[in-house]
Each structure stands twice: as structure tokens, then as C-alpha cells.
Amino acid sequence: MNLVQLFIEPFAQFGFMNRALVGAIILSVSAGPVGVFLMLRRMSLTGDAMAHAILPGAAAGFLVSGLAILPMTLGGFAAGLVVALLAGLVSRFTIQREDTSLAAFYLISLALGVMLVSLKGSNVDLMHVLFGTVLALNDDALVMIGAIATVSLVGLAVIWRPLFAECLDPTFLRSVSKAGHPVHLIFLALVVLNLVGGFQALGTLLAVGLMMLPAAASRFWVRGLEGMCALAVGFGVVSSYFGLLISYYLGVASGPSIILVAGGIYVVSLFFGRRGVIFTRVQAPRHRVA
Amino acid sequence: MSAVIRLDDLTLGYDGHPAVHHLDGAFETGSLTAIVGPNGSGKSTLLKGITGALKPLGGRIEHAGISVREIAYLPQIAEIDRTFPAVVSDLVSLGFWKSRGLFGAIRGVDRGALDEALQAVGLRGFEQRPIDTLSGGQLQRALFARVLLQDARVILLDEPFTAIDEKTVADLIALVQHWHNEKRTVIAVLHDVEMVRRVFPQTLLLAREPIAWGATSETLHPENLLKARRMTEAWDEHAPWHDHVAKHHHHGDAA
Numbered sequence: 408m409n410l411v412q413l414f415i416e417p418f419a420q421f422g423f424m425n426r427a428l429v430g431a432i433i434l435s436v437s438a439g440p441v442g443v444f445l446m447l448r449r450m451s452l453t454g455d456a457m458a459h460a461i462l463p464g465a466a467a468g469f470l471v472s473g474l475a476i477l478p479m480t481l482g483g484f485a486a487g488l489v490v491a492l493l494a495g496l497v498s499r500f501t502i503q504r505e506d507t508s509l510a511a512f513y514l515i516s517l518a519l520g521v522m523l524v525s526l527k528g529s530n531v532d533l534m535h536v537l538f539g540t541v542l543a544l545n546d547d548a549l550v551m552i553g554a555i556a557t558v559s560l561v562g563l564a565v566i567w568r569p570l571f572a573e574c575l576d577p578t579f580l581r582s583v584s585k586a587g588h589p590v591h592l593i594f595l596a597l598v599v600l601n602l603v604g605g606f607q608a609l610g611t612l613l614a615v616g617l618m619m620l621p622a623a624a625s626r627f628w629v630r631g632l633e634g635m636c637a638l639a640v641g642f643g644v645v646s647s648y649f650g651l652l653i654s655y656y657l658g659v660a661s662g663p664s665i666i667l668v669a670g671g672i673y674v675v676s677l678f679f680g681r682r683g684v685i686f687t688r689v690q691a692p693r694h695r696v697a
Numbered sequence: 698m699s700a701v702i703r704l705d706d707l708t709l710g711y712d713g714h715p716a717v718h719h720l721d722g723a724f725e726t727g728s729l730t731a732i733v734g735p736n737g738s739g740k741s742t743l744l745k746g747i748t749g750a751l752k753p754l755g756g757r758i759e760h761a762g763i764s765v766r767e768i769a770y771l772p773q774i775a776e777i778d779r780t781f782p783a784v785v786s787d788l789v790s791l792g793f794w795k796s797r798g799l800f801g802a803i804r805g806v807d808r809g810a811l812d813e814a815l816q817a818v819g820l821r822g823f824e825q826r827p828i829d830t831l832s833g834g835q836l837q838r839a840l841f842a843r844v845l846l847q848d849a850r851v852i853l854l855d856e857p858f859t860a861i862d863e864k865t866v867a868d869l870i871a872l873v874q875h876w877h878n879e880k881r882t883v884i885a886v887l888h889d890v891e892m893v894r895r896v897f898p899q900t901l902l903l904a905r906e907p908i909a910w911g912a913t914s915e916t917l918h919p920e921n922l923l924k925a926r927r928m929t930e931a932w933d934e935h936a937p938w939h940d941h942v943a944k945h946h947h948h949g950d951a952a
């Protein structure tokens with residue numbers, strides 16, 4: 408077997424590998440930029456909280472119709488939106504900050520979800536929901552992920568400028584427009600959307616990894632916003648590909664493989680990135696004339 | 698002349714405690730007014746009220762013919778996220794908001810206006826500088842440039858010249874006077890009484906309550922300044938609630 412075959416064979420030969428790759432790549436493209444904005448708004452852990460928050464909705468869908476895609480996705484999306492809205496309202500009308508109210512609601516939500524799953528399914532099912540089924544993606548799931556990614560990318564493009572302004576100078580945005588609050592909520596909806604898309608492939612717990620790790624790694628290389636988004640997408644795609652390859656040859660779970668590759672990229676970037684640990688330390692002590 | 702902003706027995710404050718108490722008066726269209734007063738006298742609070750960010754505890758603020766969103770406001774402390782990967786021209790071109798809307802792109806003519814604004818505040822050549830590399834004064838100048846681009850009929854400046862060097866202050870003062878000539882309404886909070894005397898025809902002297910409001914030379918009379926200085930800065934946690942039926946009573950007067 409030559410090298411090319413080694414890298415292409417699994418995807419050419421097996422439909423499930425092929426679909427898994429397509430699904431993960433689509434997810435990377437849509438979740439990467441969302442992750443960058445989350446990181447820049449210091450909401451990196453919000454993705455994680457949201458991933459837990461969608462659990463009861465997904466679990467309710469699972470109770471109603473087993474491991475079917477549409478009910479679980481819709482349920483998860485609804486649950487995530489409810490939690491985002493409640494957290495937003497609490498922070499708007501009380502002195503409590505959004506991160507605290509979000510934590511409160513996602514914990515309630517998570518407990519509800521686990522309880523719902525335990526009502527019916529065995530632990531194997533729970534593992535299914537939590538860690539995903541990237542190798543069992545069928546065409547329906549692919550269509551769903553494709554649709555979600557399209558909505559997410561278009562949505563992000565539409566709110567890009569107000570979101571940019573909201574991140575940079577929220578007081579200013581508030582003084583010139585009413586858009587700040589809706590834009591924040593739409594953005595949270597996009598986060599939830601990407602997570603429910605991701606949990607089909609990777610599970611609720613790891614969907615967040617494909618969102619945050621490439622974003623976090625990208626910051627060690629570039630300065631501009633657009634560059635960060637592009638690089639995050641690139642890192643996500645590379646992680647998907649090599650993660651699946653590793654999972655195929657070593658016979659290990661695919662979701663965690665993808666995330667571990669992304670984690671590896673993060674660690675390498677942390678040390679060797681242009682704005683990482685080593686480069687910022689060893690900059691030569693010289694200066695220009697002006 | 699007509700009033701563009703009218704204050705009617707206005708009380709603004711926090712948690713029920715008044716920071717600006719019973720303020721009556723009006724800012725005329727095209728007027729150039731300085732707000733002067735000791736620390737904690739409610740100057741920033743008043744500006745926040747005028748922009749609509751703070752709801753009155755009592756009384757009213759009337760805007761004649763403008764919406765609060767058409768007021769340009771330079772806050773005393775900007776809540777800018779300086780770690781956000783934006784460059785100076787990104788920050789300054791937020792000022793195009795009104796003309797370009799939420800989703801509109803910046804056009805060729807805007808480039809010209811942006812260059813002019815940066816030139817005016819002495820930040821030429823800083824277009825592509827990341828905002829986290831600016832000095833304090835440079836950031837303040839960038840925010841001033843943004844106000845320029847907002848092209849607003851009413852402009853509120855809260856201590857706009859803090860941290861800015863002498864030469865640039867002179868340039869910015871010239872800009873303020875230019876706005877005045879264009880019949881824009883400008884309200885600026887300042888501590889430099891000499892500058893106020895030199896540049897601002899109107900002055901509001903505030904010490905939680907209005908001490909005087911009118912022509913600068915009269916408002917800044919030494920007697921008034923002394924009175925303002927005697928203001929107590931701390932509020933009384935247990936002060937009784939104000940009786941809103943009895944309008945226009947005077948605090949401190951013997952009952």
C-alpha cells in the first residue's frame with residue numbers, strides 16, 4: 408500500500424467514512440467562526456454550558472422517538488434557546504451577570520436531561536447522546552448538518568457588523584441603535600444551532616471542541632478577525648480529516664480522535680505559533696530607526 | 698432660538714439616591730455649553746440621562762426634533778474591549794453607523810471622511826494600528842474622531858480632553874468651535890475653568906443641584922464657585938423618601 412492509498416483509501420472505500428468526513432468538515436466550516444467570536448467575547452465556556460443546556464431537549468426528543476435525528480435536533484435547539492433567553496433576561500433585569508445565570512440554567516437543564524434519559528434508555532444510549540455517532544451518519548443527518556451550516560454561515564454574515572460593534576464597544580452600539588440585544592441573542596442562537604448540528608456527529612460534549620479548539624489555536628497565529636476565522640476553519644477541517652484517519656487505523660472512537668487532533672493543534676500553536684510562548688520570548692532585541 | 702433639549706424638574710440618580718436634583722432648564726439649538734462642577738456633582742450622570750442610558754427618578758427630559766440615537770456621546774470612560782482584534786479605522790468607522798445603517802458597507806466617500814477625521818485628531822498613519830497598541834491619549838483621540846464622523850446635531854463630550862496633549866487640545870477646541878459655527882449643539886463637561894471662560898459662551902454649574910446656569914461670566918462668578926465647592930459628595934443612606942407631590946420645595950430650607 409503506498410502513501411496516497413494510506414491517506415485516501417478509507418474514505419474512498421467506505422461510505423460511512425466518507426460521510427463522516429463530509430459531516431465533520433461542514434461542521435468545522437460553520438462552527439469555527441462562531442467559536443472565534445465566542446472566544447473574543449470571553450465566552451469560551453459558554454459553548455460548553457450551552458452544549459449541556461441542549462441535553463434535555465435532545466433527551467426529550469430521544470424519549471419520544473428514539474435516536475431519530477429531527478426530534479432530537481429540534482428538541483436540543485429549543486432547549487438551548489430557552490436557556491440562552493432566560494440567562495439573557497436575568498442579566499438584563501437583575502444585577503446578576505450573564506455567565507452566572509447561564510451557569511444556573513444550564514445546570515438545571517443538564518440535570519433534567521440526564522434524568523429524562525435515565526427514565527428510559529440504558530447507559531449505552533446516554534453514551535450515544537453524549538459522545539455522538541460520527542461513523543453512523545446517514546444521508547438525512549448530512550442534509551441536516553448541511554442545512555444548519557448554511558443557516559449559520561448566512562446568519563453570521565448578516566449580523567457580522569453589528570456583532571463586531573457589540574464586541575468592540577457595546578456602550579456605543581447601545582447609544583446609536585437598538586440592535587445590540589437582538590444581535591447578542593441571534594448570536595447565541597447560532598451557537599446553539601452549531602452545537603445541535605455537532606452533537607449528531609460528535610455528541611454534545613465534543614461538539615464544543617470543534618468550535619473552541621480551532622478558534623483558540625488560531626489566535627496564536629494571526630491578529631485580524633477574518634484571518635482568525637479562516638484559520639479556525641482550516642484547523643477544524645484538518646482535525647476532522649486526521650482524526651477520522653486515526654480512528655480508522657487505530658480502531659478508536661472517532662469523535663474523541665477528532666477533538667484530540669484539534670487539541671494537538673492547539674498545543675503546538677500555543678508553543679510554536681507566531682504569537683505563542685516561544686516566539687514572544689525569543690524576539691531579538693533590536694529596533695528600527697523610526 | 699428654540700430648545701433642543703429641555704429639562705423639566707429633572708432628578709437622576711442611582712438606587713433611589715439623587716445624583717442630580719431638581720434640574721430645570723434648556724439647551725438651546727446651536728448652543729455651546731460647558732458643564733462644570735466638583736467630582737461627584739452629577740455631570741456624567743446628567744449626560745447619561747440625556748443620552749437615554751439612565752432613566753430619570755423624577756421629572757422629564759424632552760428632546761425636540763431629535764431622537765436620542767442621533768446624539769453623539771463621548772463617555773468619560775469608554776467601555777471598549779481593547780483586546781478585540783480591531784484596528785483604529787475599524788473603531789473610528791463605527792461613527793458611520795447613522796449614515797450607513799446596520800449592515801451597509803463603508804464606501805469610497807467614507808474613506809475620504811475617515812482620512813479627514815483622523816487627520817483632524819492627529820492620528821494620520823494610524824489607520825491599521827491595532828487598538829490594543831494605542832496610548833491612552835491616542836485612544837481618546839480616536840474616539841473623538843469617531844464623534845466627528847457621527848455628524849450629529851447634538852454632541853455630548855464628557856471630559857474629552859483628559860489625557861490629551863496641549864497641542865492636540867488646541868486643535869480639538871478649534872473643532873468644537875467649528876461645530877458651534879455649524880449650529881450644532883455641543884455640551885461638554887470640563888474641569889478647566891480658564892478654558893471654559895475662553896471658549897464656552899454658556900455654562901451650567903452643577904453640585905448635585907444646579908448652582909447656576911447661563912452666560913459663562915455670570916455662572917462662574919467666584920461666589921457661585923465657592924458655593925459649588927461646599928457640596929457634600931456623599932449621600933445619606935437613610936435620607937427620607939422625597940415627596941413628589943410637593944414639587945419645587947427647597948432642600949435644606951427649614952420646614
Ligand SMILES: Nc1ncnc2c1ncn2[C@@H]1O[C@H](COP(=O)(O)OP(=O)(O)OP(=O)(O)O)[C@@H](O)[C@H]1O
Nearest residue numbers: 711716734735736737738739740741742743773930
Ligand atoms: N453606577 C453608579 N451607581 C451608583 N452611584 C453612582 C454611579 N455612578 C455614579 N454614581 C454616584 O453619583 C454621583 C454623581 O456621579 P457622576 O459620575 O455623575 O459625577 P461627575 O460629576 O461626573 O464626577 P467626576 O468629575 O468625578 O467625573 C456620585 O456621587 C457617584 O458616586
Ligand SMILES: [Mg+2]
Nearest residue numbers: 740741742773
Ligand atoms: Mg464624570
